[in-house]
Amino acid sequence: xxxxxxxxxxxxxxxxxxxxxxxxxxxxxxxxxxxxxxxxxxxxxxxxxxxxxxxxxxxxxxxxxxxxxxxxxxxxxxxxxxxxxxxxxxxxxxxxxxxxxxxxxxxxxxxxxxxxxxxxxxxxx
Numbered sequence: 001x002x003x004x005x006x007x008x009x010x011x012x013x014x015x016x017x018x019x020x021x022x023x024x025x026x027x028x029x030x031x032x033x034x035x036x037x038x039x040x041x042x043x044x045x046x047x048x049x050x051x052x053x054x055x056x057x058x059x060x061x062x063x064x065x066x067x068x069x070x071x072x073x074x075x076x077x078x079x080x081x082x083x084x085x086x087x088x089x090x091x092x093x094x095x096x097x098x099x100x101x102x103x104x105x106x107x108x109x110x111x112x113x114x115x116x117x118x119x120x121x122x123x124x125x
Contacts, residue, residue: 003048012037013041016040016070039077042083045067045072058088
């Protein structure tokens, strides 16, 4: 999936990285500043993805560029929840990994399984 305005996204990712590195913000009283920065990145990156996911709760990710430098699980959604609270994240080294994987999701009926039909990936450049 291509994201709009890469320059703005990268700038906000850098702000989040600085907030995470800042020892003062690591203190309990400054967690809000980190969450605000994580929320901005979530709005730009994950909100468009969530709109496509529907009821899917497992996300296969192959982040590139600046997205590879942040913990996507720590992004904060509209309700103030971390991404990891609602989704299972699986990191891939590239989108081609999807071709090599046999991805199955449990149907909840014994050992029966079905193929994942909601895989989302961009193209290699």
